[in-house]
Amino acid sequence: MTVEVARSRGPEAGAVSELVAGARAGRPRAVARLISLVENGSPLLREIMAELCAGRPRPARIIGLTGSPGVGKSTSTGMLVRAFRERGRKVGVLAVDPSSPFTGGALLGDRVRMQDHATDPGVFIRSMASRGHLGGLAWAAPQALRVLEAAGCEVVLVETVGVGQAEVDIASLADTTVVLLAPGMGDGVQAAKAGILEVADVFVVNKADRDGAQATVRELRNMIALTEREWRPPIVPTVAYRGEGAEDVIEALDAHQAYLEKSGELGRRRHVRARDEIEAIALTALRARFAHLHGDRRLDALATRVLREGLDPYRAADELLAATC
Numbered sequence: 001m002t003v004e005v006a007r008s009r010g011p012e013a014g015a016v017s018e019l020v021a022g023a024r025a026g027r028p029r030a031v032a033r034l035i036s037l038v039e040n041g042s043p044l045l046r047e048i049m050a051e052l053c054a055g056r057p058r059p060a061r062i063i064g065l066t067g068s069p070g071v072g073k074s075t076s077t078g079m080l081v082r083a084f085r086e087r088g089r090k091v092g093v094l095a096v097d098p099s100s101p102f103t104g105g106a107l108l109g110d111r112v113r114m115q116d117h118a119t120d121p122g123v124f125i126r127s128m129a130s131r132g133h134l135g136g137l138a139w140a141a142p143q144a145l146r147v148l149e150a151a152g153c154e155v156v157l158v159e160t161v162g163v164g165q166a167e168v169d170i171a172s173l174a175d176t177t178v179v180l181l182a183p184g185m186g187d188g189v190q191a192a193k194a195g196i197l198e199v200a201d202v203f204v205v206n207k208a209d210r211d212g213a214q215a216t217v218r219e220l221r222n223m224i225a226l227t228e229r230e231w232r233p234p235i236v237p238t239v240a241y242r243g244e245g246a247e248d249v250i251e252a253l254d255a256h257q258a259y260l261e262k263s264g265e266l267g268r269r270r271h272v273r274a275r276d277e278i279e280a281i282a283l284t285a286l287r288a289r290f291a292h293l294h295g296d297r298r299l300d301a302l303a304t305r306v307l308r309e310g311l312d313p314y315r316a317a318d319e320l321l322a323a324t325c
Ligand SMILES: Nc1nc2c(ncn2[C@@H]2O[C@H](COP(=O)(O)OP(=O)(O)OP(=O)(O)O)[C@@H](O)[C@H]2O)c(=O)[nH]1
Pocket: 067, 068, 069, 070, 071, 072, 073, 074, 075, 076, 109, 161, 206, 207, 208, 209, 210, 238, 239, 240, 241, 242
């Protein structure tokens, strides 16, 4: 990390304070710029985070929304933004695309759907790519959240497509994880398979205007009955593109929030989140230092010794670590 620190002390250093002040004043361009710096793994991040944390921003309520492609996450996010705005809350939206190294592209559609809120100074909307980062979501998202918290967001909705590990990743990031399903997508079976039952705090069965919604609700209810979690996730049917069910979703979210506070689970989740973040930053720094110190040469030399001289891979890794730390 020493290299990065040295690089960050340039004429740009003053710009950091200005950007942070801009974010605190709720200026969208400053917020967007800071999140871009997070996304790009900027060497200025160390200073940015120091300044942001020194201000001890109030932690936002972090709500993750996940589910299969096309289930209605963005439409539901828009619906919830509206509902929270009606309650006077300042809202941030982070659309994390785990599959693309680029912003834009796949998320362009979201921007269109979010246009309702485009001119509202109480709403910040950003899409962010997470692949391509060494630490992925665990590394970048908490830092982006910190920027939104500094801008005064009281609620942050994090949308991510539920593919692969994404549900589990989002669950470790959010206070409350909302898993969306829709009738006729075979989601129930998928839910059981992907371990969604363990991570969902609230289930939304969207597209309840379609046939089969009741069957999906029933199927889910039966599956939840088989789990042994203390918190029984409520199941809320919605028709997101008509805004139907928004109040019920908010009620379910509030109930979960109350449970988190009462049980002490909120503090535990946040503690684990801070641990994950520190670990992700440390591992990223370790890799950067390793690359800087050795390039591939030492690794090549060790590989040769493993292949030709009977060195075992654990000893080889020990040597590598000893030379890096
Ligand atoms: N019938 C019906 N269609 C809906 C409902 N909510 C959303 N849709 C439609 O479903 C499609 C997908 O909605 P999105 O909100 O983009 O879904 P998404 O989960 O964000 O999609 P990705 O981000 O691509 O994974 C859009 O055409 C919506 O208009 C609903 O309640 N009923």
